[in-house]
Amino acid sequence: MNRFRSTEKYVATRELEVAVNAAVALQRPLLVKGEPGTGKTVLAQEIAKALGLPLIEWHIKSTTKAQQGLYEYDAVSRLRDGQLGEERVRDIRNYIKPGKLWDAFASDTPVVLLIDEIDKADIEFPNDLLLELDRMQFHVYETGETVAAKHRPVVIITSNNEKELPDAFLRRCFFHFIRFPDRETMERILEAHFPALRQELAREALNVFFQIREVGELKKKPATSELLDWLKLLMIEDMPPEALRTQDMKVALPPLYGALLKNEQDVHLFERLAFLSRRRG
Numbered sequence: 001m002n003r004f005r006s007t008e009k010y011v012a013t014r015e016l017e018v019a020v021n022a023a024v025a026l027q028r029p030l031l032v033k034g035e036p037g038t039g040k041t042v043l044a045q046e047i048a049k050a051l052g053l054p055l056i057e058w059h060i061k062s063t064t065k066a067q068q069g070l071y072e073y074d075a076v077s078r079l080r081d082g083q084l085g086e087e088r089v090r091d092i093r094n095y096i097k098p099g100k101l102w103d104a105f106a107s108d109t110p111v112v113l114l115i116d117e118i119d120k121a122d123i124e125f126p127n128d129l130l131l132e133l134d135r136m137q138f139h140v141y142e143t144g145e146t147v148a149a150k151h152r153p154v155v156i157i158t159s160n161n162e163k164e165l166p167d168a169f170l171r172r173c174f175f176h177f178i179r180f181p182d183r184e185t186m187e188r189i190l191e192a193h194f195p196a197l198r199q200e201l202a203r204e205a206l207n208v209f210f211q212i213r214e215v216g217e218l219k220k221k222p223a224t225s226e227l228l229d230w231l232k233l234l235m236i237e238d239m240p241p242e243a244l245r246t247q248d249m250k251v252a253l254p255p256l257y258g259a260l261l262k263n264e265q266d267v268h269l270f271e272r273l274a275f276l277s278r279r280r281g
Contacts, residue, residue, distance in 0.1 A: 002051050010039070010046040011181075011188045019176035020047055026174060029115075029133060029155035031165075034178030037223025040158040043178075044114035047156060054107070056153075057114045058100035064121050066128030069099040070138050070147075092142050101132060105149040113153040119162040126169040134172065181224065183210065193228055197235065204244040205231055208254045212261075217269055222260040230259035 004020040006012045012020075020043075023030035032040045048055035058069055078095040081088060088094045098106070104113040118126060132138045133155065137148035157173065159165065181189060183206060190202050205227075213221045222230075233256045243255055253270050254260065261267050 004047050004050045007046055007050065009192055010042060011185060011192055012043075012046075013179075013185065016043075016176060016178065019174065023174035024051070024154055027152055029157050029173045031157045031159065031170070031173035031175045032178060033159045033161055033175070035180060035221075035223060036160050037225040038178045038180060039224060040178060041114070041116055044112060044116075044156040044158075047154065048112040051112065051154065053154065054109065054111045055114065056100055056104050056107075056111050057116060059116045060118055060120045060125070062120050062122075064125070066121075066125050067099075069101040069115075069129065070132065071099050071102055071140060072097045073142050096140065096142060101129075101138070102147055104153040105136065105138075105147055107153075108150060110151040111153045113155045115155065115157045117160060118157050119159040119165065123163060123166070127166050130169060130172065186224070186227070189224060189228075190231065194231060194235065197231065198241070200241045201234065201239070201244075202231075204241040205234060208244050209260070212254070215269070215273075219265050220262050222262075226260050226262070230256060233259055 003017075004012075004024070005017055020030060032043060034040055044057070045055060073092075074095045074097065078089055078092070100113065100115075104111050115129075136152055137146055139146050186206060186209075187202070190197060190206075194202075209222065209227050209230075212218070237256070239255060253267070257267070257270075261270070
């Protein structure tokens with residue numbers, strides 16, 4: 001199997017490359033944490049490309065139950081069809097919908113399985129998946145069959161750290177925390193996404209971006225995804241680098257700030273700081 005490395009479009013640190021390849025070698029789920037917007041979900045897509053494997057994505061919501069990843073039994077439809085005298089009601093398999101784990105286990109080739117934002121679900125969700133991820137099989141009670149993995153999938157699990165994960169679950173994972181990129185890494189990310197980006201505009205944009213992140217009272221600090229959106233807009237508008245220069249970006253709203261600041265509290269914070277700065281001036 002191929003090894004994971006940085007690509008033209010995805011800049012990975014050496015530590016992340018080691019973590020991915022270690023998890024694959026150990027055949028353990030890779031648990032990736034980090035603040036939103038640091039590329040955790042995209043990482044699974046890049047791992048699938050690097051290893052040459054199909055990707056199955058399971059995006060978790062607050063209402064998601066672990067059972068849905070295995071299968072769902074539609075008893076209501078079967079009851080309705082029985083009342084209507086439908087022939088298909090004789091085979092209970094017609095009312096069982098395979099979940100993402102079933103799809104991964106049943107695949108004729110190895111796959112990458114992404115369990116995205118596992119911390120959104122109920123606290124019991126990770127524990128409810130322990131046995132299936134350990135044994136790589138599960139039982140279908142309605143049919144009496146056991147679904148076993150034809151090939152062990154490469155499992156990537158992401159978390160935004162919204163809630164603590166159980167110790168028993170953590171013990172079974174290989175863990176990596178994606179630190180927020182430093183300036184040098186961020187420059188490489190910009191080069192990967194915008195090869196034609198003018199260096200002067202990139203430099204001024206990064207000055208603004210990192211100065212905004214240093215404001216301690218921000219409710220939602222802009223992350224990599226916000227920076228990329230902002231730069232795309234700056235390029236579309238052909239924004240001159242001079243428009244981004246100021247003595248202190250901490251007390252002024254940058255052009256097209258709606259791509260960077262995502263709630264009214266942070267916008268009001270910058271407006272208040274700018275007002276106080278003008279009064280002191």
